[in-house]
Every structure is written in C-alpha cells, then in structure tokens.
Amino acid sequence: MNESSDANDPISVWEKHFLVKPEEVAFDYHFFDLYSGDEKKLLAHLRETLTKLKRPDLSGPIYLIIRELLTNSLKAVYKKLYLEYFIQEMGLGDLSYEEWLMIFKTEIETHMADNFSNMCRDKDMFVECMIKLDIGDLVIEISNEGAPSDIEWKRLQESLARASEIKDMSYLFEEDTTADDYQEGAGIGVPMILMMLKNIRNNNLGDFNIKVDNGKTVARLNLPVAVFMDSNSENETQKVPT
Amino acid sequence: MDIDSEIKNIKLTIQPQILGSLLNLNDQSNTSFASLDKIVRADQNMSTMILKAANSSFYSRGNQVTSLQHAIAMLGFRVVRSLAMAANSKSLFESGKYSRFQRYVWKHSTVTGVISREIAIRLHKNDLQEEAFVAGLLHDIGKVILNIIDRRKFIQVLDIIGEEDIQFIEAETRIFGTNHMIVGQKAAAHWKLPETYGHIFEMHEGFDALPEEKDDLVYIVSYGNYLAKKCGYGHYCTKDDEDGEKMEQMLKLPEAEVKYFREVLPEKIEEDDFFKFANKLI
Numbered sequence: 219m220n221e222s223s224d225a226n227d228p229i230s231v232w233e234k235h236f237l238v239k240p241e242e243v244a245f246d247y248h249f250f251d252l253y254s255g256d257e258k259k260l261l262a263h264l265r266e267t268l269t270k271l272k273r274p275d276l277s278g279p280i281y282l283i284i285r286e287l288l289t290n291s292l293k294a295v296y297k298k299l300y301l302e303y304f305i306q307e308m309g310l311g312d313l314s315y316e317e318w319l320m321i322f323k324t325e326i327e328t329h330m331a332d333n334f335s336n337m338c339r340d341k342d343m344f345v346e347c348m349i350k351l352d353i354g355d356l357v358i359e360i361s362n363e364g365a366p367s368d369i370e371w372k373r374l375q376e377s378l379a380r381a382s383e384i385k386d387m388s389y390l391f392e393e394d395t396t397a398d399d400y401q402e403g404a405g406i407g408v409p410m411i412l413m414m415l416k417n418i419r420n421n422n423l424g425d426f427n428i429k430v431d432n433g434k435t436v437a438r439l440n441l442p443v444a445v446f447m448d449s450n451s452e453n454e455t456q457k458v459p460t
Numbered sequence: 461m462d463i464d465s466e467i468k469n470i471k472l473t474i475q476p477q478i479l480g481s482l483l484n485l486n487d488q489s490n491t492s493f494a495s496l497d498k499i500v501r502a503d504q505n506m507s508t509m510i511l512k513a514a515n516s517s518f519y520s521r522g523n524q525v526t527s528l529q530h531a532i533a534m535l536g537f538r539v540v541r542s543l544a545m546a547a548n549s550k551s552l553f554e555s556g557k558y559s560r561f562q563r564y565v566w567k568h569s570t571v572t573g574v575i576s577r578e579i580a581i582r583l584h585k586n587d588l589q590e591e592a593f594v595a596g597l598l599h600d601i602g603k604v605i606l607n608i609i610d611r612r613k614f615i616q617v618l619d620i621i622g623e624e625d626i627q628f629i630e631a632e633t634r635i636f637g638t639n640h641m642i643v644g645q646k647a648a649a650h651w652k653l654p655e656t657y658g659h660i661f662e663m664h665e666g667f668d669a670l671p672e673e674k675d676d677l678v679y680i681v682s683y684g685n686y687l688a689k690k691c692g693y694g695h696y697c698t699k700d701d702e703d704g705e706k707m708e709q710m711l712k713l714p715e716a717e718v719k720y721f722r723e724v725l726p727e728k729i730e731e732d733d734f735f736k737f738a739n740k741l742i
Contacts, residue, residue, distance in 0.1 A: 308512060
C-alpha cells in the first residue's frame with residue numbers, strides 16, 4: 219500500500235501506522251450514573267486505546283473532557299426525568315426553570331444522585347459514550363435521548379461561542395462564573411474542554427460540536443490522525459512498517 | 461364543573477406560620493427531623509403535598525408510602541423545605557385564611573387525626589396509628605380543594621350549614637353539584653395516594669346504610685371524624701349521630717370503649733401535645 223492509496227482509504231492509516239484495526243478499539247458504554255464502576259472501565263479502555271495509538275499521555279486530558287461531557291449529559295437526563303416524573307406529577311409544571319432547578323439541585327445534593335441512577339435504570343434512560351476510529355479521525359461521542367429545553371440550548375450555545383474565543387487560562391479569571399443561579403457547577407466546563415482541545419490539536423480547535431440529532435443530544439469530538447502522527451514523528455515513525 | 465381538570469391545576473397553599481416554622485429549622489441537627497415531622501403534621505396541605513411527593517413515580521418507584529415519617533425520610537429534610545417554598549410561591553391566594561374555614565376544616569382535621577390515632581391505639585391496632593393520624597388529618601382534603609376552586613361558593617356552603625341541620629356533603633351538592641368526598645377521592649387517585657386514603661376521603665360520613673366491608677382504617681377515621689364533630693371541633697348535625705352509631709357497630713366496640721370515646725376522650729384532646737402545638741400554628 220502506498221501513500222496515495224492511504225488518501226483514498228483513510229481508515230487504513232490506523233492499520234498502517236499503528237497496527238490497529240478500527241474494530242479493536244471501538245467501544246460503547248451506557249451510563250446511568252458516574253459511580254457504578256463503568257467510569258473506571260472506560261478510563262482503562264481509553265488508556266489502552268491511546269497506548270495503541272502511541273499517545274498514552276493524552277489519557278488524562280481526554281478522560282477529563284469525556285467526564286465533563288458525561289456529567290453534563292447525565293444532568294440533562296436527570297433533569298428530564300425529574301421534570302416528567304416529579305415536578306409535573308406534583309402539579310408544579312408552571313414553576314419557572316429557576317424555581318424547579320432549585321428543587322432538582324436539592325434532590326441531587328440530598329441523595330447523591332441515587333434516586334436518579336435508580337430511575338434511569340427503571341426507565342432505561344442512559345448516556346451513551348462511544349469511541350471509534352472513523353475515516354481519519356478518532357471520534358468520541360457522548361449522547362443522550364431528548365433535546366435540551368430552549369433555555370438550556372440557548373445557554374449552551376452562548377457558552378460555546380464565548381469559550382471558542384478564549385486564548386488562555388486567564389479567561390477563567392475574568393469573571394465569577396459561579397454567581398449565576400442557573401449554574402449547577404463552576405460554569406467553566408466548556409471553556410476548559412475547548413482549551414484542552416486547542417492544546418491537544420496544536421491550537422487547531424478542529425471539530426467539536428454539540429447537536430440535536432434524531433431526538434438525541436450528541437456531543438461529538440474528532441481527533442484527527444495528525445494528532446497521533448505528529449507526536450510520533452520523531453521517535454515512533456521509523457518503527458512503523460511501510 | 462370539570463373536577464378532574466380543576467384538581468390537575470390545583471395549588472395547595474401552606475399556611476404562612478407553618479412555612480415560617482419550616483424555614484427556621486436548622487437542617488444540620490437531629491432534633492430538626494422530629495420538629496419537621498411535627499410541623500408537616502400541623503398542616504393538612506403540607507401533609508398532602510409530602511405524601512403526594514413520596515408517592516410520585518420518581519420517589520415511590522411503585523411502592524406506596526402511607527406514613528408521613530417514611531415520606532419525610534424518603535424525601536429528605538432539604539427537599540421537603542425546597543418543595544414547600546416552591547409550592548407556596550405559586551399559590552395564587554391564601555384561600556383558607558378565614559376563621560370559619562379554619563374552625564370547620566383545619567381544626568376539625570387536626571382533631572380528627574389526633575382522635576383517629578387514639579382509636580387505633582385503644583383498639584390495639586398499633587400498626588395503624590400513623591396511618592390513622594395521617595388519614596384523619598387529610599380526610600377532608602376535598603373541602604380544601606372546593607374552597608380553592610371557588611371560595612365564594614364554599615362560603616355559601618358554610619352559610620347553609622350554619623342555618624340548616626344538614627351535613628357538609630348535602631350543602632356542597634346543592635352549591636357545587638358535587639361534594640368534598642367525591643372530590644377528595646378523585647384527588648387521591650390523581651395524586652397517586654395510597655388506595656386506602658382514597659377510600660377514606662370518599663367514605664367518611666353520610667352513610668345511608670352500614671357500609672360494605674372495607675378495611676379497619678376507613679372505620680377508624682370515619683369514627684374519628686364523627687367524634688371530632690361531636691366534641692365541638694367541626695360542624696355537627698343530627699345525622700352525624702347515625703354515622704357514629706354505624707361506625708361503633710362496624711368496629712364492634714364494647715360498651716366500655718364507646719363510653720370512653722364519647723365521654724373521656726373529649727376531655728383529653730386539649731391536653732394532647734400535638735393538638736397544642738398545631739393550635740398555636742393555626
């Protein structure tokens with residue numbers, strides 16, 4: 219196989235340079251919570267995959283990104299369940315988003331998400347984390363059933379737009395992001411993800427997006443093969459069979 | 461009147477004093493749990509809301525919750541408090557804040573709860589104590605709902621019972637075209653409260669004949685309802701005596717017990733700790 223055939227059949231890049239077949243690294247996990255042990259399995263699987271792709275050093279940053287996206291996605295699923303099976307059943311459907319979010323947060327803090335985890339299992343509602351080698355990219359997808367509410371979608375888009383303009387860590391110290399009543403965490407998850415991606419991809423933000431597709435909310439992250447090739451150019455390329 | 465859609469949209473108001481006491485509790489102390497339990501019991505709507513929450517699909521996951529203690533433990537202190545605050549912020553008006561309503565509904569319900577618990581204890585049905593109290597407290601929730609739906613009409617009902625020797629259900633049917641027992645039963649079904657509570661809301665007075673065999677709790681609360689009225693807590697009319705006698709038969713009460721309930725118990729109500737506590741708040 220020569221370089222031109224690589225271009226026509228980009229998947230073979232993975233086999234040619236890393237001796238890895240796409241099906242060997244593909245995995246798919248379903249999460250109902252973040253403490254059932256699956257998270258550790260995912261980390262081990264991710265580390266194994268990135269080791270095969272000669273970039274074990276990326277395990278930490280990519281795991282952190284996945285975890286942040288999983289957390290956000292699980293929160294979206296939990297909110298949907300709480301709204302449907304509690305707030306609306308209680309006849310409180312006309313509470314404002316802010317008001318019912320307060321009860322939601324209290325429930326999470328009180329029971330450490332146990333009730334949500336059980337309910338997700340009962341209703342078979344989960345967050346799916348899929349990693350696969352696609353045409354020229356390592357693709358990571360975190361998805362959950364259902365679309366965000368209008369207010370959540372608007373806030374997410376604003377957050378992505380703001381975060382895409384960041385240059386360095388100083389952005390995080392520009393304002394107090396925790397003062398927002400709608401916020402459930404520190405409010406810097408998306409900026410952190412984008413900053414790490416910029417570093418991983420050598421300042422090329424590349425393809426990271428969150429879309430609503432076929433009734434699912436999907437966060438998709440593509441890491442081009444170049445991310446893995448560049449790093450190996452000095453010490454690994456010579457070992458790759460041609 | 462479309463009762464089903466009215467119930468769907470109903471907002472139960474928690475009395476400001478109750479909400480104030482609730483917000484003043486410190487959620488870090490163990491004694492607060494007991495205080496919370498006491499406060500919840502002092503308000504019919506608060507108790508309904510807590511039971512309704514514990515029996516929602518999210519919290520119950522198919523298991524019926526009949527006791528307030530269990531419901532509070534299941535929800536947790538802070539969820540109870542957040543829920544009370546949120547529910548109250550959406551109340552359009554404090555529909556039950558007038559003296560006749562407090563006397564004929566709130567106070568009557570509190571005393572029915574206290575007496576029903578006492579009946580369960582005297583009949584050695586200790587396992588029913590808690591449910592007897594809760595069901596007694598909530599048995600007239602239909603009146604609360606009718607009052608929220610149309611307070612003006614409910615005042616007409618109160619006017620009628622003040623002038624005529626008839627039971628609430630008769631006056632309500634005249635004014636609303638339905639009565640609090642039917643409304644209460646529909647609400648219990650809509651809110652997924654345990655079935656027994658639905659039976660009690662539906663059937664606690666106005667018996668034309670001996671009621672068909674239900675469970676003991678129905679008779680205990682119906683008898684508690686009668687005794688509360690007989691003791692002067694609530695609206696009493698001549699027909700209530702027929703109900704009382706029927707319940708004494710259904711409960712197979714020995715003569716000594718009948719004597720105790722009719723003569724000794726009324727003297728003890730005002731000494732009851734919970735009665736004193738609730739009385740201060742209402």
